[in-house]
Amino acid sequence: MGYVCSQCGYSTPSWLGKCPQCGEWNTFLHKEQETRPRNHTKEVFRSHTQAVSLSELSHEVIEGAPRFKTGLSEVDRVLGGGVVEGSLVLLSGDPGIGKSTLLLKISHGIASRGKRVLYVSSEESVAQLFLRINRLKIDAHHNLFLLSTNCVEDIFSEITRIGPDLVVVDSIQNLGFADQESAAGSVSVLRELSSLFMNVAKQEKRAFFMVGHVTKEGVVAGPKTLEHLVDVVLYLEGDPHLALRLLRSIKNRFGPTWEIGILEMGEDGLRDVEDPSHLFLAPSDLEGLGSVRTVLVEGKRPLMVEIQSLVNNSYLDYPRRVALGIESARLFLIVAILEKVARIRFSKCDVYASVVGGIRSYETAIDLALCFSLASSKLERPVSREVVFIGEVGLSGEIRPIPLLEYRLREAARRGIKKAVISHYAIVNERVLCDKFKGNLELSGYKNIYEALKMEGLL
Known part of the structure; x- marks a missing residue:
């Protein structure tokens, strides 16, 4: 009780x-x-498994489970090469970000490759799904089946009848059992549903995509219940008012984690972005105060982005500190470091910092670029757009090396950058790496932020 x-x-x-x-x-x-009674679960799906000796496994099983492509190369990248047979994938994101649109594109891409797909919607009718499909200009295909229900028994009945290779559930929070009195979306219901879907996925080699809504606290509704029960967790991020979308992997049992895919929302739905760096960069002939370029790495994917800052005299008792795409705590630290080490005063100034294009950065590699961006805006001295700034800044002002430097420098050289400002210690410790870029990219290494600002002409 x-x-x-x-x-x-x-x-x-x-x-x-x-x-x-x-x-x-x-x-x-x-x-x-x-x-709920446990025997009800057994009626829906009964599992019969046996332990297998490691020596009895075939090379095919050891090398990896079979995959099939989704039709979107960016999604395949995040998944580690495609959808794994028998996997359970959770897709989450803010309302209106494009989760259903993405899953319809994936469903059509897989169906067009000869796989049978069952798309289950617990929020929209079949007629509404058909209108969405027409709006996205998705061609009708005999391998794509639509079902509108919030009853789990209906889903398993159709799985038995159709035998799909992929089942899309949009969304799991609205599903429930026919004889259950508790509301759909409760913790016990989510756990039982996930367990049932996982059993079907593993025993019958059917892949599942599930949509999990995000709560007002910014976590998957449950909260976090589903993330521990699935194989892959994907987050679709972005500003609903902008076309750019980021598909981020934070858990993947079949591939790399923290990998991202870059997608763009158009009239026909989401499509791949082959060269995402150009989306985050302003034209090189436009000079502006506080605009500095750097290179982020998401997973093993380098992205050249632009950091912009605006420093203006404040008429408030407590000056503003606003960060967009940057952690607020990181902005406060950089402002304090510049005041202490470089003697640049921000105490009576409003400070605004942003990553252009709507991307969010959690890397410390943007510290050096943020320092130069703030100093440029405060001192009203522009920074060349043919220079990138890559490095972490410590509390005492020292410039520290950062990981995956080779990926960043290669992307900078590919984008036509002439010079890279990095840590002096990175040049000393990675001399062989830096020698690869001689003739293509000038490397300037500094020990601390004061030396870097002075030698680059801002102090």
Whole structure:
């Protein structure tokens, strides 16, 4: 007996109006309503497995499970080469970001390659799906099947009848069992559904894509319940008002994690972006104060981006500090370092910093570029667009080396950059690497931020 929160799973012997763990109101349900008989699960799917000796496994199984392409090279990159048979993939993102659009494109791409796909929508009718398909200019295909239901039993019935290679569930939060009284989307329901889908995926070699909504706290609804139960977790990020979308992998049992794919929203849905660096760069003939270029690395993919800053006199008692695409704490640290080491005062100034193009950066490799961007705007001295700044800045002002330097320098040289400002210690420790770029890219190494600002003509 007792009560359990349908949002976070917190248990209590008596009913409470507000959950002390997640802070939600009126979410406690009776445990008898929340817990379902185990024999019902066995009726839906009964698993029969046996242990296998390692010496009995074939080379094909050891080398990796079979994959099939999605039709979008950026999605295949994030997945590690394509969709793995028998995998369970969770796709999440903010409302209106394009999750359903992306899954329809993936479904059509896989169906056009001879695979059978069952697209299940618990939020839209078949007629609404058909209108969306027409708007996206997706051709009709006999291998793509549409189903509108919020009943799990209907889904398993159609899986048995159609025998699809891929099942898309949009979304799992609206699914429930026909004889269950508790609301769909509760923690126990999500866990049981994920367990059922995982059993079907592994035993019958069917791949599953599930959509998980993001809560107001910015986590997958549950919260975080589904991420521990699936093989792959993908996040679709971006500004709904802009065309750019980033597909980020934060968990992948079949490929690299923290890999990203660059997609662009158009009239016909999401499409691949072959050369994403040009989306984040302004024309080279446009000079501006506070505009500095650097190279990020997402996974093993280098992206040249532009950091822009605006420093202006403030008329407020507490000057503003605004960061877009940059961690606010990182901006505060860089401002403090410039004041302490370079004697550039920001105490009576509003400071705004942004990464152009809507991309978000969590790397410390942008520290050096951010320093030059802030100094350029404050001192009103422009920085050449033919120079990139790559390096982490420590609290005492030292410029530290950063990982994957070769990827960054290669991307800078490919984009026509003439000079790269990096850490002096990187040049000393990676002399062989730096020798590769002689003649194509001038490398300037500095020990601290004061020396770099002075030698580059900003102080």
